[in-house]
Amino acid sequence: MEASIDISHFLAGAVLALSFVLLYQARLFALFNAFAMQSTALAMAVGWQAYSQGASHLYITAALALVMKGMLIPGALRWVVVKMGIHRQIDPVVSVNLTLLLGVFLVILSIMVVFPVARMEGGIAREDLAFALSIILLGMLMMITRRNAIGQVIGFMSLENGLILAATGAKGMPLVVEISVAFSVLIAFFVFGVFIFRIREHFDTIDVDALSEMRGDAE
Amino acid sequence: MTSFALILILVVPAIGMALLALIANYRIGSTLNVLLSATAFAGACLLFWAPMQAGSFFLIDSFNIYLVALNSFVGLTTSIFSATYIAHELEEGNLTPISLRFYHALYQAMMIAMSLALLTNNLGLMWVGIEIATLSTVVMVGIYRTPQAIEAAWKYFILGSVGIALAFFGTILLYLTAEGVLGEGIPAMTWSNLQENAARFDPALLSLAFVFLLVGYGTKVGLAPLHAWLPDAHAEGPTPISAVLSGLLLNVALYAVLRIKMIMAGNTDTIPAGLAMMIMGLTSLIFAAVMLYRRRDIKRLFAYSSIEHMGIITFAFGMGGPLANFAGLLHMTMHSLTKSGIFFAVGHIVQAKGTQKMSGITGLAKSHPSLAWALGIGVLAIAGVPPFGVFTSEFLVVTTTFARQPVLAMILALGIIIAFGALLMHLQKLLFGEPGGESHKVKASALPMFIHFALVLLAGLWLPPILVEWFKQVAEVLG
Numbered sequence: 001m002e003a004s005i006d007i008s009h010f011l012a013g014a015v016l017a018l019s020f021v022l023l024y025q026a027r028l029f030a031l032f033n034a035f036a037m038q039s040t041a042l043a044m045a046v047g048w049q050a051y052s053q054g055a056s057h058l059y060i061t062a063a064l065a066l067v068m069k070g071m072l073i074p075g076a077l078r079w080v081v082v083k084m085g086i087h088r089q090i091d092p093v094v095s096v097n098l099t100l101l102l103g104v105f106l107v108i109l110s111i112m113v114v115f116p117v118a119r120m121e122g123g124i125a126r127e128d129l130a131f132a133l134s135i136i137l138l139g140m141l142m143m144i145t146r147r148n149a150i151g152q153v154i155g156f157m158s159l160e161n162g163l164i165l166a167a168t169g170a171k172g173m174p175l176v177v178e179i180s181v182a183f184s185v186l187i188a189f190f191v192f193g194v195f196i197f198r199i200r201e202h203f204d205t206i207d208v209d210a211l212s213e214m215r216g217d218a219e
Numbered sequence: 220m221t222s223f224a225l226i227l228i229l230v231v232p233a234i235g236m237a238l239l240a241l242i243a244n245y246r247i248g249s250t251l252n253v254l255l256s257a258t259a260f261a262g263a264c265l266l267f268w269a270p271m272q273a274g275s276f277f278l279i280d281s282f283n284i285y286l287v288a289l290n291s292f293v294g295l296t297t298s299i300f301s302a303t304y305i306a307h308e309l310e311e312g313n314l315t316p317i318s319l320r321f322y323h324a325l326y327q328a329m330m331i332a333m334s335l336a337l338l339t340n341n342l343g344l345m346w347v348g349i350e351i352a353t354l355s356t357v358v359m360v361g362i363y364r365t366p367q368a369i370e371a372a373w374k375y376f377i378l379g380s381v382g383i384a385l386a387f388f389g390t391i392l393l394y395l396t397a398e399g400v401l402g403e404g405i406p407a408m409t410w411s412n413l414q415e416n417a418a419r420f421d422p423a424l425l426s427l428a429f430v431f432l433l434v435g436y437g438t439k440v441g442l443a444p445l446h447a448w449l450p451d452a453h454a455e456g457p458t459p460i461s462a463v464l465s466g467l468l469l470n471v472a473l474y475a476v477l478r479i480k481m482i483m484a485g486n487t488d489t490i491p492a493g494l495a496m497m498i499m500g501l502t503s504l505i506f507a508a509v510m511l512y513r514r515r516d517i518k519r520l521f522a523y524s525s526i527e528h529m530g531i532i533t534f535a536f537g538m539g540g541p542l543a544n545f546a547g548l549l550h551m552t553m554h555s556l557t558k559s560g561i562f563f564a565v566g567h568i569v570q571a572k573g574t575q576k577m578s579g580i581t582g583l584a585k586s587h588p589s590l591a592w593a594l595g596i597g598v599l600a601i602a603g604v605p606p607f608g609v610f611t612s613e614f615l616v617v618t619t620t621f622a623r624q625p626v627l628a629m630i631l632a633l634g635i636i637i638a639f640g641a642l643l644m645h646l647q648k649l650l651f652g653e654p655g656g657e658s659h660k661v662k663a664s665a666l667p668m669f670i671h672f673a674l675v676l677l678a679g680l681w682l683p684p685i686l687v688e689w690f691k692q693v694a695e696v697l698g
Binding site for chain 2: 113114116117129132133136139140143149152156159160163166167170171172173174175178179182
């Protein structure tokens with residue numbers, strides 16, 4: 001039992017550490033690689049939960065994380081960047097040091113929020129929730145500090161990794177597999193098909209800042 | 220009976236949705252869209268005779284029957300309005316036949332998803348329903364493919380996803396809270412079980428779950444400071460979508476918050492859920508009322524007005540108690556009917572004048588008298604002028620608050636008055652003066668908007684006793 005909890009903490013911690021790695025990437029391809037690694041770590045964490053809880057349906061979620069987010073999506077993103085000739089450097093709005101500092105602060109915050117309230121029964125709840133909440137908040141931080149559409153998408157997907165981690169950590173939660181499938185389909189269709197291509201049709205850059213100038217309600 | 224009604228509301232439109240995606244002729248598509256919406260409305264009416272029950276997937280109680288009926292009614296009138304609206308957009312070349320196929324299919328997807336969110340007893344499914352409804356509106360907001368529309372859709376998507384994520388995390392926390400008491404699996408996700416056993420839950424964990432759910436679903440309700448997506452999404456999408464966003468989707472998100480609040484009410488040691496809602500509601504009201512003054516775009520103006528009214532409704536429900544809940548329910552209904560009616564009128568006006576800028580829309584009373592009447596009636600109604608129903612419900616909210624929290628009632632009344640001034644100021648400029656800019660004939664059907672305004676007027680003059688009884692019953696349930 002103890003070892004099982006240790007392993008699940010180790011894997012969740014790896015996902016969290018990779019969230020930090022995502023925060024400071026300045027090149028798109030490096031960002032994709034870091035994201036692929038995070039998703040692989042997530043797949044292992046979910047796989048371990050499936051094994052230790054004896055919940056075989058979670059293997060589907062794990063496989064999905066590995067194949068979709070660990071391989072297909074980063075590959076497709078690379079293809080999009082090359083195909084559309086997108087600038088491969090990303091300029092963060094906030095400096096890297098400050099972003100990392102904020103990230104540490106967010107992790108402390110989630111520990112402070114979760115630890116006093118969550119109980120320790122069964123061993124999963126407390127730490128897993130703190131890990132998951134940290135990953136979610138770091139994903140949001142990334143969406144705020146990256147003004148670039150692809151950066152924001154990666155931020156959203158890493159946030160979603162945190163959600164999957166939380167959902168699989170909650171023993172016996174219904175609909176987890178369905179929701180993870182829905183998320184993957186959503187990301188695949190939505191992001192690639194609809195938005196990035198359309199944005200590309202109209203702008204030379206997919207920097208969201210360029211969009212903000214088009215506001216309909218100039219004050 | 221119940222299953223037949225559910226088939227009409229959920230299954231028939233789902234089959235129709237697949238058909239709509241395949242039909243190339245937009246006339247057949249829009250007619251089918253109206254028919255499907257009518258089917259769903261018929262199903263919703265049948266629910267009034269269905270026995271109240273709580274299964275592991277579906278929940279039928281007086282609260283959601285009323286909202287499903289309201290939703291599918293506005294869905295039906297909007298589909299009628301939409302049929303004439305899109306014909307004009309097609310002529311202008313703003314939309315292509317292919318994008319219309321998506322438009323109609325997504326319209327049904329959105330309606331089904333909202334009905335699912337309302338009717339389900341499973342909190343996970345409720346989340347899925349709100350989720351799908353949001354995403355289908357994101358695509359529809361971006362359907363014009365102009366830079367502004369894409370910006371609005373992107374902003375909506377990003378902020379919506381953050382809301383979605385927080386609400387999902389809250390749902391997981393709620394499941395963990397319930398799992399400790401009810402055991403693993405479906406029962407710990409079933410709303411009626413949660414509500415019955417709330418007293419045995421760990422209050423700290425339950426409170427934490429509530430905070431996440433309030434912020435997550437609150438983003439969808441458009442409560443300040445989480446409202447940033449709302450004006451853009453309303454302004455840049457097709458007008459029928461603005462009507463359903465304001466009239467329906469905001470209500471559904473608020474419904475989710477209220478369901479969670481009902482669970483919280485069963486546990487005495489939690490943080491005060493109502494207080495948080497009251498604060499957010501008042502903030503939204505004051506903020507939106509002030510923002511109304513400097514609007515230049517007519518659809519943005521009414522989008523801010525929606526934030527204002529959702530603020531009032533959230534405040535009323537936050538205060539709680541039979542009277543305030545009654546006022547909140549009535550205001551929810553009146554706001555849905557009036558605001559979607561206004562958006563129908565705005566849709567016609569924008570097509571008639573070829574612009575959304577209010578500076579380009581002047582002197583409507585001279586150039587388009589019937590539209591001027593419609594807009595005038597609508598704006599007076601939403602601003603809270605008697606004898607319209609919005610006056611009745613706002614009056615009820617303010618007087619109830621006076622009896623319990625006089626200071627808050629002052630703030631509430633102040634917000635309503637500020638908004639009133641702003642709306643009348645804009646209305647005066649839109650209706651009177653010399654007609655300027657382009658002017659086209661309007662062919663679209665005025666029927667839907669006049670039905671809405673007539674209902675609002677009727678509610679202001681005479682509330683049917685059956686409706687009063689029904690709302691009283693729901694207000695009791697809401698606690």
